[in-house]
Amino acid sequence: MIAQSFNYEAPHTLTEAIHLLQHYGDDAKILSGGHSLIPMMKLRFASPAVLIDINNIPGLSDIIIDGDTIKIGALTREVQLEHSDLLKEHYPIFADVTKQIADPQVRNRGTLGGNLAHGDAANDHPAVMLALGASVIATGPDGSRSIDINDFFQGFYTTALEQNEVLTEIYIPVPPDHTGSAYHKLERKVGDYATAGVAVVLTMDGDICKNIGIGLTNVNAVPMRALRSEEFLKGKPLTDQNVKEAGKLASEDCAPSSDLRGSEAYKRDMGAVLVRRMIASALSRVK
Amino acid sequence: MKINVTVNGTAHEADIEPRTLLVHFIRENLNLTGTHIGCDTSHCGACTILLDGQSVKSCTILAVQANDKTIQTIEGMAANGLHPLQEGFHENHGLHCGYCTPGMIMRASELLANNPNPTEDEIRWGISGNLCRCTGYNNIVKSIQYASAKMRGETPASTEPQFV
Numbered sequence: 001m002i003a004q005s006f007n008y009e010a011p012h013t014l015t016e017a018i019h020l021l022q023h024y025g026d027d028a029k030i031l032s033g034g035h036s037l038i039p040m041m042k043l044r045f046a047s048p049a050v051l052i053d054i055n056n057i058p059g060l061s062d063i064i065i066d067g068d069t070i071k072i073g074a075l076t077r078e079v080q081l082e083h084s085d086l087l088k089e090h091y092p093i094f095a096d097v098t099k100q101i102a103d104p105q106v107r108n109r110g111t112l113g114g115n116l117a118h119g120d121a122a123n124d125h126p127a128v129m130l131a132l133g134a135s136v137i138a139t140g141p142d143g144s145r146s147i148d149i150n151d152f153f154q155g156f157y158t159t160a161l162e163q164n165e166v167l168t169e170i171y172i173p174v175p176p177d178h179t180g181s182a183y184h185k186l187e188r189k190v191g192d193y194a195t196a197g198v199a200v201v202l203t204m205d206g207d208i209c210k211n212i213g214i215g216l217t218n219v220n221a222v223p224m225r226a227l228r229s230e231e232f233l234k235g236k237p238l239t240d241q242n243v244k245e246a247g248k249l250a251s252e253d254c255a256p257s258s259d260l261r262g263s264e265a266y267k268r269d270m271g272a273v274l275v276r277r278m279i280a281s282a283l284s285r286v287k
Numbered sequence: 288m289k290i291n292v293t294v295n296g297t298a299h300e301a302d303i304e305p306r307t308l309l310v311h312f313i314r315e316n317l318n319l320t321g322t323h324i325g326c327d328t329s330h331c332g333a334c335t336i337l338l339d340g341q342s343v344k345s346c347t348i349l350a351v352q353a354n355d356k357t358i359q360t361i362e363g364m365a366a367n368g369l370h371p372l373q374e375g376f377h378e379n380h381g382l383h384c385g386y387c388t389p390g391m392i393m394r395a396s397e398l399l400a401n402n403p404n405p406t407e408d409e410i411r412w413g414i415s416g417n418l419c420r421c422t423g424y425n426n427i428v429k430s431i432q433y434a435s436a437k438m439r440g441e442t443p444a445s446t447e448p449q450f451v
Contacts, residue, residue, distance in 0.1 A: 008305035103416025108341045190415045
């Protein structure tokens with residue numbers, strides 16, 4: 001399969017990339033890892049007239065701590081996230097999620113920024129970022145702006161990024177004490193998109209759940225948070241009954257569609273099961 | 288577009304369309320047909336090559352993205368006689384039809400470069416992006432274990448191929 005013809009640009013600076021975006025307008029697409037975009041182009045689901053390859057731009061793939069924020073460059077590859085000691089120390093959820101994304105070769109190329117900017121509810125990082133309370137940095141002709149992750153996913157493959165903006169960084173908070181995190185997805189085979197997936201990040205105050213973020217993968221047209229489940233659990237002990245109720249609320253609030261991966265009812269049930277399991281798993285990792 | 292790539296140690300210059308996939312460039316422009324096209328959707332791993340030492344699926348990368356980079360393909364593995372991985376696949380009946388083998392070997396070579404002594408689980412996880420429809424993986428895992436031992440300077444355990 002071969003994509004439709006396009007022009008290829010490979011800028012070496014961010015400024016140059018943004019100029020190109022301004023110049024080509026809606027005809028242009030950013031190419032980072034390319035493991036969602038190139039298959040779509042080969043299948044002719046996408047046919048941009050211009051690809052702007054940002055892989056040669058330095059400084060977009062660092063993982064650093066700055067005060068109480070962890071900054072991750074948008075061009076950071078899955079393989080870097082998987083093996084980052086800094087992320088392993090603070091957020092085991094990154095090792096969980098990256099191990100479940102595609103396979104080693106794809107993880108050598110795929111990027112965190114690309115995964116988010118693609119705006120696919122079947123991707124795994126959106127749920128994780130929603131649970132973490134992340135924000136993303138979009139850089140355009142007038143400089144950078146921060147977008148709360150809750151405002152980022154706007155519709156089917158649609159994000160808050162403007163046409164002339166590049167997603168350049170992802171910010172996540174350094175976890176407070178007594179925080180745990182976990183992600184798991186039910187998949188038909190290694191590397192598949194999720195039948196259902198759940199990300200949980202929680203902070204405990206003794207036996208009481210002080211704060212919790214729950215993100216859901218592929219059970220809604222847009223990546224979503226299980227807001228009612230979160231609200232229900234905050235300030236409560238994580239008893240079996242409370243956790244079960246949180247799972248039930250999430251399964252009521254999501255809106256999966258029946259497909260080859262399972263019926264709507266099955267996906268709702270699996271969502272509830274995974275919410276319960278990921279809360280238990282995150283709780284076991286609280287430190 | 289003009290690109291310069293070094294493939295198995297040899298420099299090449301080519302003028303190609305941006306939409307040319309790396310796998311097509313390798314097979315059709317360079318006539319290196321050991322790199323196979325299997326599924327063409329980045330699932331099967333038959334097209335795996337090393338790009339600057341990293342295993343990638345060459346059906347999902349544009350040839351223009353390889354500009355100024357080094358590529359290794361299966362043809363470069365036997366420069367000094369059979370590579371331990373090739374020998375391992377030979378000794379342990381790691382292939383049947385052989386279609387997936389070049390991709391398996393290229394992927395396994397990066398796995399062993401990063402982790403010279405992987406456990407069986409790590410090997411199975413490491414080749415999870417490479418599909419084989421003949422041998423059922425047992426002998427492939429043994430082939431990689433053979434190469435791992437040999438590359439660490441040990442004598443590979445004598446093994447009988449498993450026919451299951």
